[in-house]
Amino acid sequence: MENNTAIKDRITAIEPAAVWSEAGDGLFKVPAASFRHLAEQLRHAEGFDFLRSLTGVDEGEEGLGCIYHLENTGTGENVAVSALDTDRENASLPSVHDLWKGAGFNEREAYDFFGIKFIGHPDLRRLYLRDDWKGFPLRKDYDMSLNPLNMENEEANDDSPSYVMTKDGGYILKRHPLFEDQEYVINIGPQHPATHGVLRFRVSLEGEIIKKLDVHCGYIHRGIEKLCESMTYPQTLGFTDRLDYLGAMQNRHALCMCIEKAMGLEVSDRIRYIRTIMDELQRIDSHLLFIACLSQDMGALEVFFLGFRDREKVLDILEQTTGGRLIQAYNRIGGVQADIHPDFVKKVKEFIKYMRPKLQEYHEIFTGNVIVQQRLEGTGVLSREDAISFGATGGTGRASGWACDVRKRHPYGVYDKVDFKEIVLDNGDCFDRYMVRVKEIEESLNIVEQLIDNIPEGEYLMKTKPIIKLPEGSWYSAVEGSRGEFGVYLESRGDKSPYRLKFRSTGLPLVSCIDTISRNAKIADLIAIGGTLDYVVPDIDR
Amino acid sequence: MFDFGIWTSWIHSQLTALMPEGLAIFLECVAIGICLLLMYVVIAIIMIYMERKVCAAFQCRLGPTRVGPWGSIQVICDVFKMLTKEIITVRHSDKFLYNLAPYLVILASVMAFACIPVSRGLEILDFNVGVLFFMAASSIGVVGILLAGWSSNNKFSLIGAMRSGAQMISYELSIGLSILTIIVLTDTMQFSEIVMRQADGWFIFKGHIPAVIAFIIYLIAGNAEVNRGPFDLPEAESELTAGYHTEYSGMHFGLFYVAEFVNLFIVSSIAATIFLGGWMPLHIPGLDGFNAVMDYIPGFVWFFAKALFVVWLLMWIKWTFPRLRIDQILTLEWKYLVPIGLVNLLLMVVVVVFKLHF
Numbered sequence: 001m002e003n004n005t006a007i008k009d010r011i012t013a014i015e016p017a018a019v020w021s022e023a024g025d026g027l028f029k030v031p032a033a034s035f036r037h038l039a040e041q042l043r044h045a046e047g048f049d050f051l052r053s054l055t056g057v058d059e060g061e062e063g064l065g066c067i068y069h070l071e072n073t074g075t076g077e078n079v080a081v082s083a084l085d086t087d088r089e090n091a092s093l094p095s096v097h098d099l100w101k102g103a104g105f106n107e108r109e110a111y112d113f114f115g116i117k118f119i120g121h122p123d124l125r126r127l128y129l130r131d132d133w134k135g136f137p138l139r140k141d142y143d144m145s146l147n148p149l150n151m152e153n154e155e156a157n158d159d160s161p162s163y164v165m166t167k168d169g170g171y172i173l174k175r176h177p178l179f180e181d182q183e184y185v186i187n188i189g190p191q192h193p194a195t196h197g198v199l200r201f202r203v204s205l206e207g208e209i210i211k212k213l214d215v216h217c218g219y220i221h222r223g224i225e226k227l228c229e230s231m232t233y234p235q236t237l238g239f240t241d242r243l244d245y246l247g248a249m250q251n252r253h254a255l256c257m258c259i260e261k262a263m264g265l266e267v268s269d270r271i272r273y274i275r276t277i278m279d280e281l282q283r284i285d286s287h288l289l290f291i292a293c294l295s296q297d298m299g300a301l302e303v304f305f306l307g308f309r310d311r312e313k314v315l316d317i318l319e320q321t322t323g324g325r326l327i328q329a330y331n332r333i334g335g336v337q338a339d340i341h342p343d344f345v346k347k348v349k350e351f352i353k354y355m356r357p358k359l360q361e362y363h364e365i366f367t368g369n370v371i372v373q374q375r376l377e378g379t380g381v382l383s384r385e386d387a388i389s390f391g392a393t394g395g396t397g398r399a400s401g402w403a404c405d406v407r408k409r410h411p412y413g414v415y416d417k418v419d420f421k422e423i424v425l426d427n428g429d430c431f432d433r434y435m436v437r438v439k440e441i442e443e444s445l446n447i448v449e450q451l452i453d454n455i456p457e458g459e460y461l462m463k464t465k466p467i468i469k470l471p472e473g474s475w476y477s478a479v480e481g482s483r484g485e486f487g488v489y490l491e492s493r494g495d496k497s498p499y500r501l502k503f504r505s506t507g508l509p510l511v512s513c514i515d516t517i518s519r520n521a522k523i524a525d526l527i528a529i530g531g532t533l534d535y536v537v538p539d540i541d542r
Numbered sequence: 543m544f545d546f547g548i549w550t551s552w553i554h555s556q557l558t559a560l561m562p563e564g565l566a567i568f569l570e571c572v573a574i575g576i577c578l579l580l581m582y583v584v585i586a587i588i589m590i591y592m593e594r595k596v597c598a599a600f601q602c603r604l605g606p607t608r609v610g611p612w613g614s615i616q617v618i619c620d621v622f623k624m625l626t627k628e629i630i631t632v633r634h635s636d637k638f639l640y641n642l643a644p645y646l647v648i649l650a651s652v653m654a655f656a657c658i659p660v661s662r663g664l665e666i667l668d669f670n671v672g673v674l675f676f677m678a679a680s681s682i683g684v685v686g687i688l689l690a691g692w693s694s695n696n697k698f699s700l701i702g703a704m705r706s707g708a709q710m711i712s713y714e715l716s717i718g719l720s721i722l723t724i725i726v727l728t729d730t731m732q733f734s735e736i737v738m739r740q741a742d743g744w745f746i747f748k749g750h751i752p753a754v755i756a757f758i759i760y761l762i763a764g765n766a767e768v769n770r771g772p773f774d775l776p777e778a779e780s781e782l783t784a785g786y787h788t789e790y791s792g793m794h795f796g797l798f799y800v801a802e803f804v805n806l807f808i809v810s811s812i813a814a815t816i817f818l819g820g821w822m823p824l825h826i827p828g829l830d831g832f833n834a835v836m837d838y839i840p841g842f843v844w845f846f847a848k849a850l851f852v853v854w855l856l857m858w859i860k861w862t863f864p865r866l867r868i869d870q871i872l873t874l875e876w877k878y879l880v881p882i883g884l885v886n887l888l889l890m891v892v893v894v895v896f897k898l899h900f
Contacts, residue, residue, distance in 0.1 A: 184697070186697045186698065186701075192783065193779055193780050193783065194780040194781065205701075208701070208705075208868050208869075295864065296780065297780045298780070298864035298865055299771050299772065299774065299778065299780065299863075299864045299865030300862065300863060300864035300865075301597070301601060301861055302600050302601055302861050302862050304601075305601035305602050305603065306601075306602070309602050365862065366864075369863065369864065371772055371863055371864050371865075371866055371870075372864055374866075374867075374870055375864065375866070375867055375870070522867055522868065522869065523701070523781050523782075524775075524778070524781055524865070524867040524868065525867070527780055527781050
């Protein structure tokens with residue numbers, strides 16, 4: 001490899017204006033003017049092809065901007081770059097949607113929350129909030145009283161604004177219509193049985209064929225990131241279970257890991273074992289629900305109930321220890337809420353023995369069914385390049401041939417001690433996305449089986465100070481959620497509540513690629529695509 | 543085999559003794575109409591109850607258990623609930639057609655229902671081109687569905703209606719071809735005659751290979767004809783919310799719902815009549831003792847047993863198989879079922895001409 005020089009030196013070589021900032025995980029600070037050049041170089045010359053996370057930040061005096069967490073999927077190198085614009089009134093950054101397709105939606109989110117204008121972005125509408133929302137809520141100088149409870153219906157806005165750079169360095173606002181006058185546009189959602197929650201697609205049809213698809217998010221936007229800024233660290237934990245409610249364990253694991261990393265706290269082996277086992281049980285739970293919902297979307301109601309029957313067993317085990325079935329509230333800063341139930345080990349072993357033959361049943365009824373294969377094979381193909389570019393991690397990415405498992409890329413918990421396969425398939429179609437998840441259930445069973453007998457003795461909750469304050473700095477940690485990389489970006493100013501807390505949604509990249517993969521598919525295919533992408537809406541909207 | 547014709551002709555003779563013949567026939571028509579509608583409703587209730595129990599059994603559930611023994615009163619309660627619900631009319635819909643559509647669907651269903659020979663002497667519409675009439679009457683339903691989808695001024699409904707139109711008109715062909723295959727074997731189109739000719743063996747046995755192929759084609763096409771899974775695209779609930787009847791409420795929706803279930807029964811009972819001997823008991827030529835024992839079981843028991851068996855088959859398929867896609871449905875029909883049906887018809891002609899059947 002010729003890129004042996006440390007990444008820091010290479011970035012300084014590309015862009016001398018970039019300054020390394022040590023606090024926390026460390027990141028490069030780049031002035032807004034020179035950011036675009038650095039981004040292009042990082043993308044094309046250095047091969048940082050995966051935008052892990054894009055976080056809008058308000059740094060007060062230093063200005064508004066974004067933090068880009070990048071990864072080179074070839075070498076596994078990571079770098080964080082922050083670009084700030086000091087002009088608070090008219091903050092603008094060059095858009096990088098053409099370098100990383102996943103940036104498209106993330107920039108809309110940053111625009112929505114911080115009012116940063118992304119020059120060159122083709123469709124800079126608000127992503128979550130209403131179009132008539134006043135002000136930008138995650139700015140530190142935002143005035144709550146600007147937006148009283150609004151009882152008016154939201155006007156449908158069919159224009160997409162974009163800011164285009166002019167020759168003199170300024171920019172002008174242009175508007176493009178989303179749909180033509182004569183297009184047959186139907187609403188799928190926000191109340192629709194197949195969107196798995198309040199997600200809304202506006203679909204332009206030609207007969208049954210989808211010509212264009214526009215995703216509307218925000219129907220369950222609760223402003224969790226904003227809420228977190230006024231809460232102490234232990235209080236912020238409560239929100240994670242309500243993001244991706246099928247990945248409650250993993251989400252909370254990610255946030256606890258991030259805070260523990262910032263505190264410099266090493267948790268005991270017992271805690272790490274318990275957390276890992278719980279994560280995997282949660283993954284089985286989520287994947288079983290995935291099979292159930294996919295089959296229901298496709299009209300095979302029998303498999304729906306089979307999925308729920310088996311998921312019940314997992315939930316019973318989780319409930320016995322955590323007391324919760326959907327909202328587990330189990331992980332805590334420095335450990336877990338309670339020690340595992342005395343029957344836990346026995347029940348988990350029984351479940352593993354029960355589950356293995358049941359998977360065969362799914363294959364017999366669902367996987368092997370000719371209609372299932374006809375409908376799933378070859379539909380909704382997401383290429384490997386697109387998967388990386390959109391940042392579509394999890395089962396979706398792995399079905400497209402991208403080995404994107406955080407458990408392998410950045411091992412946490414005790415994943416480095418267990419032996420498991422990362423399921424990677426090549427076709428990127430709906431059938432592979434389904435198969436990846438079914439096979440991952442087996443792998444999760446293997447992981448749990450290896451760990452369940454070896455849970456070491458030790459503390460289940462480390463001693464922490466009653467009031468947790470983090471040092472100044474910023475940290476990012478990620479876990480493999482049930483449906484992709486779930487990341488937490490935490491920025492602290494030394495206070496007892498976070499200065500900025502951003503959750504990298506697992507679902508947002510998945511819905512951002514729907515338009516690409518469902519064009520020229522049929523309505524029925526859209527349902528299958530939505531089912532196999534396996535997004536959870538509260539996780540998208542946060 | 544008991545002939546219910548004895549009763550009906552006795553009633554007729556009693557009535558004509560009392561009043562002029564025209565009035566007697568009029569009264570008989572009214573009575574028969576009421577009986578027909580009552581039976582229609584009872585069958586619908588039985589079918590809905592059966593659907594709930596059968597699908598519960600397939601899905602590791604129990605189904606209704608609370609109202610009445612084994613939940614048997616549940617459906618009746620639901621019918622009353624449906625009757626009391628408000629019928630909502632959508633603004634900007636075509637009011638006349640919107641209100642007409644459910645009645646067209648139920649009309650087609652009742653007319654087709656009247657063709658079914660339940661037992662010997664218990665057939666209402668029975669004439670020499672009964673099969674043709676049945677095909678014609680049952681085809682009216684698609685008009686109602688198209689109107690429902692079009693007049694409710696809802697894009698989902700319209701897509702559902704278009705799917706339904708494409709699907710039902712296509713699959714009518716296969717139904718026709720498979721019934722035609724049996725007509726070649728029987729040389730009659732009268733339902734009562736068709737049943738009578740199966741006294742020495744049901745057609746699925748007498749016609750052997752071509753009859754079995756026709757039976758399978760009929761089951762597939764019949765399933766598609768009544769818009770049930772895996773062919774339930776017109777009302778694919780996960781794609782089009784409820785398809786063509788999205789905008790209907792109360793009893794207007796109830797009519798669609800009831801018609802769907804009775805149509806399932808009609809399709810099954812026609813399958814039972816044409817292929818499985820209708821009310822004719824199982825007769826094996828040569829075993830006279832066995833045949834005599836079989837004759838003790840009344841005809842309508844045979845008929846309902848066979849029809850409900852076919853219903854159960856179709857329910858099993860519905861609750862297990864996922865839904866097809868619109869292009870796959872049309873491919874299945876036009877590229878597979880129709881050519882196979884045509885070849886099968888030819889095969890049956892060969893079988894009949896060379897007397898290869900039993």
